[in-house]
């Protein structure tokens with residue numbers, strides 16, 4: 001038997017998002033984003049969404065881990081790890097502080113020019129998300145976020161400006177991070193961060209959600225077309241939060257219910273990868289009597305603006321029972337935050353997505369949020385993180401070498417410790433690089449290498465053979 005391996009040009013790297021690392025929330029002409037009005041929370045304690053920045057409240061994203069000033073030092077560490085690529089996002093509010101200006105903010109554009117140059121100096125390919133939960137707050141206050149079709153134009157203007165500016169520096173793009181989070185419209189944080197809309201404040205939250213989604217699908221298609229026009233070498237992908245939901249048992253009703261629940265995810269990639277609304281959604285609208293406003297030409301636009309690849313995050317799987325809904329899977333363990341650890345689910349997810357769309361896939365997030373302990377000698381022995389990543393990488397390699405999935409790369413989440421999205425904590429850590437910064441805002445921001453740093457360095461150097 002011949003030993004098959006990952007392709008030589010496989011994009012190993014790491015991922016973060018602007019608002020979770022940069023800080024400098026009001027520096028360089030940056031305007032406030034929706035993330036700048038999220039207070040700190042904890043496991044089981046929701047982050048509060050305040051209407052504006054309120055004096056005396058704690059907003060962890062204002063400072064984050066100050067990548068804004070530390071990016072040279074941090075990128076040097078990424079180079080030491082051997083990164084082939086680095087995924088982050090462009091903070092929309094650095095480029096268009098309010099969102100509806102006609103002219104971009106040069107200082108913001110310059111920041112990303114400098115940061116991309118620093119990456120390219122080490123041959124690290126930037127992988128860039130246009131909108132990672134950080135739309136301008138002004139667009140929420142003035143226009144009602146993505147409920148307004150006008151926001152499509154503002155987004156496309158932003159996309160065109162950055163495509164034009166970085167067309168010779170950035171090849172891989174994604175439109176909306178985890179666009180499907182807002183399908184869970186009951187949780188205010190998700191709708192607010194995906195789209196600037198708290199769906200439960202609306203008379204018909206689900207209808208509003210579908211209207212918002214339509215606007216984003218149109219915006220995504222327009223961005224794809226703009227990128228092709230500006231530089232055909234650029235590739236624009238979509239981004240899905242992929243948590244497979246298994247039937248709790250082989251009872252036919254459980255199996256059917258799992259299929260129905262998975263449509264809540266596949267809807268997004270069905271539209272963004274195939275270019276049209278799937279039949280099950282059209283029927284859902286018909287049943288509920290939803291009217292989704294569309295303009296002439298939208299349908300064609302969706303068909304023309306399909307994504308070149310599918311980026312996705314994978315952290316966990318779930319199970320579902322027909323009568324009870326989502327339920328813990330007794331066959332897998334969970335993290336301290338209740339996220340169920342399932343490496344095989346990653347291979348399953350890769351196969352499901354590849355067989356459904358037959359387009360390249362990119363694992364743009366995966367990882368283990370955990371409390372880390374700094375020993376007296378300064379070392380951090382995060383064997384639990386190594387175990388999690390090793391097990392997932394093994395399954396990922398099987399998907400490529402056994403199942404034949406076309407996989408572009410792997411960028412574990414929070415390669416440097418950053419602010420948790422769901423809880424706003426620093427103590428929920430993912431990094432290979434530790435940042436001395438704590439939930440109460442204390443810490444000197446110094447960086448240090450965890451045990452997983454040397455381990456991941458070896459993984460990359462051996463192209464996944466030394467695990």
Ligand code: P53
Pocket residue numbers: 017020177178181241313315365369413419420421422423428
């Ligand atoms: P934190 C749910 C399920 C899977 C991934 O999350 C998710 C979520 C929450 O939307 O979010 C992604 O920091 C997201 C990142 C986020 C990361 O997962 O709460 O794209 O911004 O930080 C991890 O532990």
